[in-house]
Amino acid sequence: MKQNKNGVWLSWNENITYNYKSLYTISTEEELQEIVKNSEKIRIFGNKQSSADIASGAATLVDIKSYNKILSYNDAEKTITVQSGIILGDLIEAVEAKGWCIPCLPDINTITIGGALATGTHGTSGKLLSEYITKCNLILADGSLKEITEKDDLINAVRVSLGVLGVLSTITFKCESIYTLHVKEGPENDNEWLPKIKERLKKHDFLRILWIPHTDKGYVITGDKINPETEINEDLGSSFLKHRRKASKILYKYTHIFPWLTSIANKILYQGFFSGTKEHKGSLYQATVTKSRGSTLELAEWTIGLDDFPKVFEELKTEINKWSNKSFIHIPMDIRFVYSDNSWLSYAYKKEVVTMGCVSRNAATADTYEAFKTIENIFLKYGGKPHWAKRFMAKDAEFSKIYDKWEDFKTLRRKLDPTNKFLNPYLTEIFNEKTNN
Ligand SMILES: Cc1cc2nc3c(=O)[nH]c(=O)nc-3n(C[C@H](O)[C@H](O)[C@H](O)COP(=O)(O)OP(=O)(O)OC[C@H]3O[C@@H](n4cnc5c(N)ncnc54)[C@H](O)[C@@H]3O)c2cc1C
Known part of the structure; x- marks a missing residue:
């Protein structure tokens, strides 16, 4: 076990900092048990990649990566x-x-x-x-x-x-x-991909739509399980495509000062990076997971029942296309699908849901990014739930309405952690507890 004393913790996005008294790195379960037992306030952190303020803010921290x-x-x-x-x-x-x-x-x-x-x-x-x-x-x-x-x-x-x-x-x-996915990607108008969601969920083993706000287009990615030996017409597109995140960062550089520049940037990014098609195959990991990211970003994400998604989507689109609108949204808004489960604080508790991501490529100015507020207002109105690791303003009052098991979870939390050892200031507010942080 290693201990650092009296340092500063900084999130991946470099926009959350906390002073700590002790920061431990550990390698055994016994060490972890001893630190938890002897700490008054403790948080564990991983790679610090959450946008929400949930990984630090306690006198004792444990870096779990070792x-x-x-x-x-x-x-x-x-x-x-x-x-x-x-x-x-x-x-x-x-x-x-x-x-x-x-x-x-x-x-x-x-x-x-x-x-x-x-x-x-x-x-x-x-x-x-x-x-x-x-x-x-x-x-x-x-x-x-x-x-x-x-x-x-x-x-x-x-x-x-x-x-x-x-x-x-x-x-x-x-x-x-393990299985092999045959992945096909390409652009579609909003009025084509939106009505086809349910049909595609039945037909394909993988479905993801990268919506390009301010262009009326989505970039649809489907995957079908195939025999690994099956020949396909592999087409990974131009090697230029790998610069999409860098180009976005440059084009969005001044959008916190002139938000309307976003809609021009999105049209350029659509033409440069989303207007072509691709075809490839590989395992789910090889074919669909991003392996490197040039820069940080700030995220929000909301989920809503599958049946409610079309109306929520249309309302969001109408809102951001209004002349009076202040929410200009960076690309892409990632639309994905999660099947129902029984976990109390899962977005998909007893319901199949659609998740919709919202990104600000300028992490440092994310506090003034109107899109985060707009998406929250619209999704909350329909009982949507935010991603726990990402940005949102909702607290206990809202969660008690949108989570069936919220009060049960709070009761269990108090029973297992009567001194609020695991609550930092942010989580104290989320659970509406009174504690000395
Ligand atoms: C570029 C990017 C892409 C992302 N893509 C997705 C995505 O596709 N889907 C998705 O759902 N999310 C996505 N996320 C969110 C991401 O999965 C979460 O933020 C995740 O928590 C980050 O893991 P981390 O190791 O950085 O955890 P941290 O941010 O360090 O910690 C997150 C939380 O986990 C707690 N924690 C850590 N370890 C433990 C432990 N051992 N026991 C108990 N609590 C613990 C911490 O206290 C904290 O509350 C993405 C985030 C980024 C930045």
Whole structure:
């Protein structure tokens, strides 16, 4: 165990800082238990890539990234057990080397498993990552260890729990046999792709739509499982396409001063990067997950029931196309689909949902980015739920209306953490608790 004293914690986006008294790096479960037991206020952090202020803000911090071993495989059950600080990319590579996959992956591979699970991280056309847990060890506020399996009722509270019920220590994932996806990508007008969502969800194994605000276009990505030997007409487009994020950053440089420049930038970006088609194949990880990002960004994301999505989408589009509008939205708005589950704080609790991302490519000026407010107002009006790791203003009053199990979760949290050890100032507000931070 290593301890640094009295330093400053800085988020990946460099827009959240906190002073801490002790920052630990650990490599064993026993070390983690001892630190939790002896701390008054503690947060665990992974790769610090959340936009929400959830990973720090306590006197004691633990950097979980060195707690990152693969502990075991069970070939008969296709399960893998890992320590929670492992980076997702490393986990997936290990899983693929066994000929397995986790069948729904987010579009980022640098996050830790602990961070991903705590915040309800998801991909598309499948379930939240946390739904693939079959067993985990949770370190409770008193430092004791609780093993939770998928048969325990507690699992539905723990799968998505923001690190406020305890610290996820070791995790066992259920995997499936690896498959090859045949991916096709190309632009479509909004009036073409929007009515086809349900039909496409039935027809394809993978569906994601990158909506390009202020252009009336979406970029539709479909994937179908094929025999790995099947020949396809591979076309990865021009090598120039890999500069999309850099070009966006340049074109959006002054959009915090002149927001309307965004709509011009989006038209240029559409022509340069989204107007062609592509075709390729690979595993879900190889073919659909972004492996490198040149720069930071700030994110919001909202979810809404599949049946409500078309009207919410039309309302958002109408709002941002008004002359009086101040919300100009950077590309793309990522539209994905999550199947229903039973996790109390999951966006997809007992309901199939559509998720819609909203990005600001200028992390430093995200506080003045009107789009985050507009998307929140519209989605909240229809009972939408925000992504726990991303930007939103909603608090306890709103969550008690949109989450059926909100009060149950709060009661359980108080029982497991009676001294509010795991709450930082931001989470204290979210749960409407009174605490001395
Ligand atoms: C470029 C980018 C792309 C993204 N793409 C997606 C996507 O496709 N889908 C999606 O759903 N999300 C996506 N996200 C959000 C991302 O998955 C979350 O922000 C995730 O939490 C980041 O992991 P991290 O390791 O950086 O966690 P951190 O930000 O460091 O921590 C997140 C939370 O997890 C808690 N935590 C960490 N480890 C543990 C543990 N062991 N036990 C208990 N709590 C713990 C922390 O206390 C904190 O509350 C994206 C984010 C970025 C920046």
